[in-house]
Amino acid sequence: MRTVLALLAALMLGLVPATAQTANPAEAFVAKTIADGFAILNNTALAQEARAGQLESLLLSATDLRRIALFTLGAAKASPEQTEAFTAAFRDYALAVYRQQFLSYSGKTLAVSGSRQNAPGDVIVRAMLSDPGGVAVLVDFRVRTDGPAPLIIDVGFAGIWLAVTQRDDFAAYLGRNKGDVAALTAYLAERTRAIRQ
Numbered sequence: 001m002r003t004v005l006a007l008l009a010a011l012m013l014g015l016v017p018a019t020a021q022t023a024n025p026a027e028a029f030v031a032k033t034i035a036d037g038f039a040i041l042n043n044t045a046l047a048q049e050a051r052a053g054q055l056e057s058l059l060l061s062a063t064d065l066r067r068i069a070l071f072t073l074g075a076a077k078a079s080p081e082q083t084e085a086f087t088a089a090f091r092d093y094a095l096a097v098y099r100q101q102f103l104s105y106s107g108k109t110l111a112v113s114g115s116r117q118n119a120p121g122d123v124i125v126r127a128m129l130s131d132p133g134g135v136a137v138l139v140d141f142r143v144r145t146d147g148p149a150p151l152i153i154d155v156g157f158a159g160i161w162l163a164v165t166q167r168d169d170f171a172a173y174l175g176r177n178k179g180d181v182a183a184l185t186a187y188l189a190e191r192t193r194a195i196r197q
Helices: 002-013 027-043 048-062 063-075 078-104 163-177 181-196
Strands: 110-117 122-130 138-143 150-156
Touching: 027 048, 027 110, 027 122, 027 138, 048 122, 063 078, 063 150, 063 163, 078 181, 110 163, 163 181
Parallel strands: none
Antiparallel strands: 110 122, 122 138, 138 150
């Protein structure tokens, strides 16, 4: 699970901004999010903790973590209180992973290369991730555009959708723990504490 979220952080925050002009609002949004993350990473006037805080703010504004959390919970049976506790734990866990990993991803490039409409208000923005001396990898950002502002709700890396992978991981955990959403929430909180130490 941690690897999946770290990869999302890498794709969203640690990349050199694309220079190509974008053709639509979803593409422009993804390119701007990447550029903003890159600007924060390279602001050496800020202490590491201040940069981490700014990156968290960027993530919170660019992604729909609640929607992602609910998707990853799948069809698990949970009370409204359990659902709220899980979404809060998922948010804290995701942000802890991003904070830990964000400095590791500078030096890569990401060029937005186009997009396609998946459904009304649902756009897949296609990009190419390149590492100096490495192999280019196709990256897809799934962006909802039907709300007040665009929001990223998933990232596909070489054809693997991260939120789908997370949902499968959580389903496996719930399967081993009698469907106990409170146990999954406690597990995420424990992982968050371990990351932050």
